[in-house]
Amino acid sequence: MKKVETIIFDLGGVLIDWEPRRLYRKIFDDEKKMEKFLNEICTPEWNVQQDGGRTLKAATDLLVKKHPEFKTEIKAFYGRWEEMLGGPIQSTVDILEYLYKKQNYKLYALTNWSAETFPVALRDFYFLKYFKGILVSGDEKLIKPDPKIYKLILKRYKIKKSTAVFIDDSLKNVEGAEACGIKGIHFKPGGQLKKDLEALGVL
Numbered sequence: 001m002k003k004v005e006t007i008i009f010d011l012g013g014v015l016i017d018w019e020p021r022r023l024y025r026k027i028f029d030d031e032k033k034m035e036k037f038l039n040e041i042c043t044p045e046w047n048v049q050q051d052g053g054r055t056l057k058a059a060t061d062l063l064v065k066k067h068p069e070f071k072t073e074i075k076a077f078y079g080r081w082e083e084m085l086g087g088p089i090q091s092t093v094d095i096l097e098y099l100y101k102k103q104n105y106k107l108y109a110l111t112n113w114s115a116e117t118f119p120v121a122l123r124d125f126y127f128l129k130y131f132k133g134i135l136v137s138g139d140e141k142l143i144k145p146d147p148k149i150y151k152l153i154l155k156r157y158k159i160k161k162s163t164a165v166f167i168d169d170s171l172k173n174v175e176g177a178e179a180c181g182i183k184g185i186h187f188k189p190g191g192q193l194k195k196d197l198e199a200l201g202v203l
Contacts, residue, residue, distance in 0.1 A: 004164070008182070010173065013089075041067050050138065051113055169188070
C-alpha cells in the first residue's frame with residue numbers, strides 16, 4: 001500500500017476493555033447460568049442493535065416483556081453498564097499516545113457504540129481527545145461491518161482510503177473495511193499490533 005497517512009482505531013476491545021461478564025459475575029453465583037443468560041437473553045446480537053441507534057429503554061423493555069422472570073438482570077445491563085468497563089487497554093493506548101505526539105499521522109476512531117452510553121467513555125478516557133474525529137455508530141444509525149459506515153468516515157473526514165489503516169478486534173469488521181479498500185489490521189492481545197504497524201512503517 002501507499003505510505004500510511006491515516007490510522008483509524010476501533011475503541012471497545014482495542015483501546016477500552018469492555019466485558020459484560022465483569023458485571024454479571026456479581027449478579028449470578030453460577031457461571032453456567034450467567035453464560036446462558038448472556039447467550040440467550042442479553043445477547044451480543046441484541047446489544048449491537050443499541051449500537052445501531054435503538055434506545056436503551058426500548059431494548060430493555062423488549063426483553064423484560066419477553067423474559068419477565070429476568071427483569072432485574074435485564075435492567076442491570078444498562079442500569080449498571082459502567083461496571084462492565086475495565087479501563088484502558090494500556091499497550092494500545094501507549095501506541096496511540098506515541099502516534100499522537102509524533103504528529104505524523106491523522107488519527108480517527110470508528111466504533112460500534114450506543115449514542116446514549118458513549119458520553120461515559122468521553123468522560124472517563126482522556127486519550128479519546130487524541131482523535132481528530134470519532135464516528136459513533138449509534139449517532140449514525142449504521143453498524144460495522146455495513147459498507148456505508150466505512151464510506152461515511154472516509155467522506156466526512158476526507159480520508160484517502162489508499163493511505164488509511166483500520167484496526168479492529170472483530171475480524172468481520174476488518175474484512176468490511178478491506179472490502180471498502182481500507183487496509184485492515186485484526187487486533188489481538190499480546191503485542192501483535194506493534195509488529196503489524198512496524199511492518200507498515202508506522203512505528
